[in-house]
Amino acid sequence: MNIDKIAISIGIDRYSSPEFDCKFDPDSVWKIQALAEKTYKAIEEFVGQPEFWPKFIDAMNYEEIAEGELKGGGHGLYLHESQSIKINPHMNYLNVYLNFIHENIHHVDRYRPEELVDELTDIIFEKVTGKSLKDL
Numbered sequence: 001m002n003i004d005k006i007a008i009s010i011g012i013d014r015y016s017s018p019e020f021d022c023k024f025d026p027d028s029v030w031k032i033q034a035l036a037e038k039t040y041k042a043i044e045e046f047v048g049q050p051e052f053w054p055k056f057i058d059a060m061n062y063e064e065i066a067e068g069e070l071k072g073g074g075h076g077l078y079l080h081e082s083q084s085i086k087i088n089p090h091m092n093y094l095n096v097y098l099n100f101i102h103e104n105i106h107h108v109d110r111y112r113p114e115e116l117v118d119e120l121t122d123i124i125f126e127k128v129t130g131k132s133l134k135d136l
């Protein structure tokens with residue numbers, strides 16, 4: 001049983017804000033935590049309800065980032081085995097948040113193709129923030 005399932009089983013609110021590894025910029029973390037509940041609800045509306053939402057966002061290490069960059073990524077990882085999320089902490093707020101959405105979509109629907117996850121990430125971002133990515 002992983003820590004997120006334990007959190008659910010002891011009754012922590014499913015929409016509570018996730019904790020982030022200390023390598024993330026505190027300002028970005030604060031902004032994302034403030035949007036977490038709205039983000040989870042928007043993903044549930046568009047994709048479906050997961051058993052739980054991952055409540056700890058880990059930082060990708062240099063090796064994982066380098067390996068991802070070889071494949072044109074390196075921004076974030078969804079680990080199916082542990083049902084957990086890792087994000088590159090060396091990005092600005094916008095990219096950390098977009099990856100937070102992206103990896104949580106993988107968490108709910110592991111079979112959704114990458115390009116459809118990207119498309120939906122933009123839609124969810126715009127729904128939650130009320131801003132268009134094209135204007136940023």
Ligand SMILES: [Zn+2]
Binds near residue numbers: 102
């Ligand atoms: Zn992906």
